[in-house]
Amino acid sequence: MKEENYYPGCDRKMVEKQIELIELYRNIFDNSYNWMVVVDKYGYITMINKPYCNFLGTTQEEAIGKHVTEVIENTRMHIVVKTKEREIGDVQQIKGNQMIADRIPIFKDEELIGAVGTVIFKDIIELDSYVKKVAVMEKELDFYKKELKKALGSKYTFENIIGNSPAINKAKMLAKKVSSSKSSILLMGESGTGKELFAHSIHNLSPRANYPLIKVNCASIPAELLESELFGYEEGAFTGAKKGGKPGKFELADKSTIFLDEIGDMPVEMQVKLLRVIQEKEVERIGGTKSKKLDVRIIAATNKNLEEMVAEKTFREDLYYRLNVIKINIPSLRERREDIEPIANYLMKKLAKEMDRFVTEIDVDAMAHLKSHNWPGNIRELENTIERAINLVEKGAKITLNHLPYYIREKKGNYTSNIGKIGLKDIVSQVEIKEIRNALDICKGNKQQAAKELGISRTSLYEKIEKYGL
Ligand SMILES: Nc1ncnc2c1ncn2[C@@H]1O[C@H](COP(=O)(O)OP(=O)(O)OP(=O)(O)O)[C@@H](O)[C@H]1O
Incomplete structure (x- = not known):
């Protein structure tokens, strides 16, 4: 009986089971899809799996016993056994490939005995494809969320207006303050500064938020159609009029808000009709005989100088005063350069997600150039610049100077002194x-x-x- 035991007190079956288990662990370790390495508390390799060795061009016999820095490029395993802090999802360059690695310290009885490192993505492109799969799912989710929001009302809130500069905070504060009132608002600002975003946010914070915001772009609708678009028509009002007639945007905005974008482009004859609706608080459809009382709040926006237009008589003074009850000036990006960085980062994340790309950073040099550009097209121009850059990023997850258009890259430029050469x-x-x-x-x-x-x-x-x- 005694010779059947390997160790006193242990029977053969138990020991065989333990050996089988160790064999199984070894097999899992060697056949794992992920590359793995284990070091002792001094950073010497105690285990490394075969696929990792194959990639590194070494063997388990050669690698085990060596200090990890002698075998793996840019490793931090020897640092992790010192800091005892886990590092998750770190980018590590090995043999020219950017990999994603996890490094986890191992403890026994609360004492560090080593660390295990795993390369979870062998190339950023591999990660990119995983990110894409997740992004597709997130996009679907986003789509349904947006649809739900659309069904419930307008899509943006003040949270979406990124920036913390005094200039934008002043505009946001005023807009929030007046959101619950019924008075007309005039949003003035250059093109692409976020006027529409403000209109949505004001409506969303108002007691009218349960009804949809109705938007009319006064510049994009041909002058001859604008009247029927705004006020609607009755059946038979003109050739081609729909059976049963059609309600105008004002009627649709009853109990809600109408957003009149590009109001400076409204033809003067339409301005007269709009003024009448605002004053009388009722509309009459084209070809109709009776008018309908309405409760509509107006938010108008323009990038034109309405005061100048009033002076030139291309915009009616009485309409200007009706709309300009509360004026909110939306500052240009040039007037709030400190907001460029947070907005650029926000847009990078938003667009990378929409475009299914793994781009997570704008490097310091590129950011410095973005901050020094004058942005005549404001946030819309910044958005286009970032979208273009994301399209150009190939390897790595960073937007660098090379991904920016020439006119932004060149502008800041590296300064080389000419002293001594010319006066x-x-x-x-x-x-x-x-x-x-x-x-x-x-x-x-x-x-x-x-x-x-x-x-x-x-x-x-x-x-x-x-x-x-x-
Ligand atoms: N503060 C901000 N933070 C993040 N994105 C913004 C911000 N302001 C504007 N944007 C984005 O910039 C783009 C342009 O904004 P928006 O359409 O509201 O500008 P606008 O002033 O109405 O332009 P236009 O006068 O040309 O109609 C939009 O995609 C919007 O989502």
Whole structure:
């Protein structure tokens, strides 16, 4: 009986079971799809699986017993046994491939005995394909969420207005304050600054949020259709009129908010009709005989200077005063440069998700250039620039300077001193020429705007253009 035991107190069957179990673990370890390495508390390799060895061009016999830094490039396993902190999803470059690795310290009786490292994605492209699969599912979820939101009302809230600069905070604060009132609001700001986002957010915070926000783009609807679009028509009002007639946007906005975008582009004859509806608080469909009382809140927006238009008599003064009960100026990106970084990061995440791409960072140099650009097209231009950059990212998860358009890349440029080569006067001239060219480029040749960008008078700009023969 005694010789059947390997150790006193253990029977053969138990020991065989233990050996079988160890064999099984070894098999799992060696056949794992993930590459794995185990080090002792000093960073020496105690186990490494075959697939990892094959990739590294070594064997288990060769690697085991060596310090991990001698076998694996850019490893941090020897650091993890010192810090005792786990590192999850870290990017590690091995043999020119960017891999994603987890490193986890191992403890026995609360004492560190080593660490296990796993390469979970062998290439960022592999991760990209996983991210894509998850992104497709998230997109579907997003789609249903948006549909639900659309069914319930408008889509944006103040949370979607990114930025914490004093200029945008001032606009947000005023907008929030007046959201619950019934008074008309006029949103003024350059193109692409977020006027529509403000209109949605105001409506969403108002007591009217349970009804849908009705949007009309006064610039995109042909003048001859605008009236029927806004006020609707009765059956037989004109040839081609639908059977049963059609309600206009004002009627649809009853108990809700109407957003009149690009109000500065509304033809003057329509301005008269709009004024009547606002004053009388009722509409009459084209071809109709009776009018209908309405309860509509108006938010109008424009990138035009309405005061100037009033002075030039292209916008009716009485309508201007009706709309301009509460004026909110939406600042341009140039007036809030500190917001460029958070907005750029937000847009990168949003667009990467929409485009199913694994892009997670804008590097320091690229960000510095984004921050110094003047953004004549504001956030819409920034959004397009980032979308373009994401399309250009191939390897790695970063947007770098190379992914930005030439006019942004070149603008900031690396400054090399010319002192000793030419005099200060010529240095100043060179800088002036470069910056005037840049400004004209950005403002698409508009000299008045370029002078504004450069902070000089128009006359002074003309003088310099002539002086330098630009
Ligand atoms: N503060 C912000 N944070 C994040 N995204 C923003 C912000 N402001 C605007 N955007 C985004 O920028 C784009 C342009 O915004 P929006 O359409 O509201 O501008 P707009 O001023 O109405 O432009 P336009 O005058 O040309 O109609 C949109 O995609 C919007 O979601």
